[in-house]
Amino acid sequence: SLTIFLAESGMSDPLLLEFPAEEYESRIRNLTRTMEEQNLDAVILTSRDQTRYFCGFQIIVWISNLSKPGALVIPRAGKTIFVGPYARISTAEVTAKVDELNPWDPKGRDGLPTSCAEAVHHALLTNGVSQGQLGMEIGPEMRMHLSHDDRTSLWHCWVITVLEML
Numbered sequence: 001s002l003t004i005f006l007a008e009s010g011m012s013d014p015l016l017l018e019f020p021a022e023e024y025e026s027r028i029r030n031l032t033r034t035m036e037e038q039n040l041d042a043v044i045l046t047s048r049d050q051t052r053y054f055c056g057f058q059i060i061v062w063i064s065n066l067s068k069p070g071a072l073v074i075p076r077a078g079k080t081i082f083v084g085p086y087a088r089i090s091t092a093e094v095t096a097k098v099d100e101l102n103p104w105d106p107k108g109r110d111g112l113p114t115s116c117a118e119a120v121h122h123a124l125l126t127n128g129v130s131q132g133q134l135g136m137e138i139g140p141e142m143r144m145h146l147s148h149d150d151r152t153s154l155w156h157c158w159v160i161t162v163l164e165m166l
Contacts, residue, residue, distance in 0.1 A: 016095045017056045024097040027054055032078045041132030042124055045072040050137065055080055057096040059088060071116060072098070073123045081127065083119040086112060 013021040031054065035043060051057050051072045059070075070084030070092065079099045082092045086103040093101065104119035105112040113119040124130070 013097060016058070017097055018052075018058075019056070021097050024055060028074065028078050028080060031074065032076055035074075035076050035135065038135070039133055040076065040135040042073060042075045042127070042129045043135040044120060045074070045137060046070075047137055055082065055096045055098050057082060057092055057098075059091050059095070071120055073102075073120055073127075075124070075127045075129050077127075079127060081123045083116060083123055085116075 017024070031043065035041075045051050045054060051070065054074070055072055057070060057072070070082055070088055073081040073083055075081075080097070081100045081102055082096050082098040083102045083104065084092055086105045086109070089101050089103045092098065100123075102119050102123050103112055104114065104116055106114055108114045113122055124134075
């Protein structure tokens with residue numbers, strides 16, 4: 001069974017936020033307003049700058065071009081879901097202002113998805129986004145490392161560029 005760590009109500013904000021929690025909440029509200037205007041059903045952010053701006057997630061492996069540090073999935077309703085390798089979840093707990101943590105594990109331990117793409121797809125489906133328009137960073141900033149097969153088999157949404165919008 002897929003393990004999803006939900007932020008408990010009354011849970012304190014992460015210890016290592018760069019800004020007050022209200023600042024991140026304001027940024028998400030502004031993004032969801034823009035998503036509404038652009039008719040986007042969800043946005044997936046994978047670059048260091050965008051992920052850090054919208055939730056505060058910080059980790060040194062952003063420097064590596066091979067690493068998959070994580071992704072931030074934001075459905076139009078404004079829920080923030082961090083998707084990352086199981087080994088990075090503890091870092092996200094202390095640096096990211098998110099509503100939900102969705103880990104993946106390359107070995108599939110504990111029934112977890114085996115790739116970032118699978119975990120993102122699961123986050124979209126469990127939040128009501130099975131089709132529609134999906135905003136996503138495309139190009140060198142994208143860090144999900146989707147193969148053509150991943151993209152073909154997982155995405156049932158239109159993919160559009162969001163960098164110009166942000």
